[in-house]
Amino acid sequence: MQSKLILGIDEVGRGPWAGPLVVGAVILPLDETKWSELTDSKKLTPKRREELNQKLMTDPAVHHNLGWVMAEEIDEYGLSASLRLATRRAVKPLLASKARFDEIVIDGTVNFLTQTPLEKYVSTLKKADLLVKSVSAAAIMAKVARDRFMYDLEEIYPGYGFERHVGYGTAAHRAALVKLGICPEHRRSFKPIQQLIRYDLHALEGQTSMSNTPVDLAKKLPEEDAITIKKGRAAERQVERYLQHLGHQIVAKNYRTRFYEIDLISTQDGTLYFTEVKYSQFAGTEGCVLARINQAKLRRMRLAATDFCKTHTEFSAFQPTLAVAGVTGSDFRVESWFPLVD
Secondary structure, X not given: OOOOOEEEEEEEOOOOOEOOEEEEEEEOOOOOHHHOOOOOHHHOOHHHHHHXXXXXXXXXXXXXXXXXXXXXXXXXXXXXXXXXXXXXXXXXXXXXXXXXXXXXXXXXXXXOOOOOXXXXXXXXXXXXXXXXXXXXXXXXXXXXXXXXXXXXXXXXXXXXXXXXXXXXXXXXXXXXXXXXXXXXXXXXOOHHHHHHHHOOHHHHOOOOOOOOOOHHHHHHHHHHHHHXXXXXXXXXXXXXHHHHHOOOEEEEEEEEOOOOEEXXXXXXXXXXXXEEEEXXXXXXXXXXXXXXXXXXXXXXXXXXXXXXXXXXXXXXXXXXXXXXXXXXXXXXXXXXXXXXXX
């Protein structure tokens, strides 16, 4: 029986080309005899990981949480900063719950809690996911959660094989990228993905000629992306004001869930609206705003709304409803806003 309560921390998803980074944080009770089967998650079958994850989730004596950093955030902050951010997101709710621990053990050699009040409690240990049961538990829970997320992505972005390679750089994944291009869940800051953005896809299939490589266009992408984001935010601000004029109370803006970023969340008359904002520079150039909400995006919106409701029980009495708003022109005129009917 161990003499110290250990908060175990481990990450999953450091190296994939797509999907989130997930950090698990787990405190097991002092009596670990019932957890003798916990070990390095890579040594377990998917079925056994699922069984152990369920056992950990349903044991009231086990304190646990996950910290998520999405692909877009990894691109924005970089991998090292994202590892620190995911670790802090994982431990914050445990601290808020006053869960007791005596020591923190992080798998590996890097203390992701430096420059925090928790730094003095941390020990780093290579192969801790094999040697320390609470770290094993953290790795298993993070692995199961991330795998489930990637399985869902296959329904949203079919053809990439996410349910098989879960975002890692396999030959099948590369072949799918050559065929389909990247999707929003790919990490644009990772070298293989940068190559697909920067170079002509045919070159990746083995052609030696680079004469058609759109290098000049690629150099312009960051600036163009920044302009697109700026216009999108301006459109969202106009819709926010429009909804407030209709009597809505704005609950959240640009709220990121595990599945999607929700542009605006508002309430009115007992209904909780999740609004997707679509901007076009010229009216009618991209078709009806409803036509721009395809089935993949609609599914992600539903998943995000469900995720928000699960984590914000103060809105349990409200009826969740998806909505879409259309904004056009240089003056960002709100042309339409309406709920979506399933």
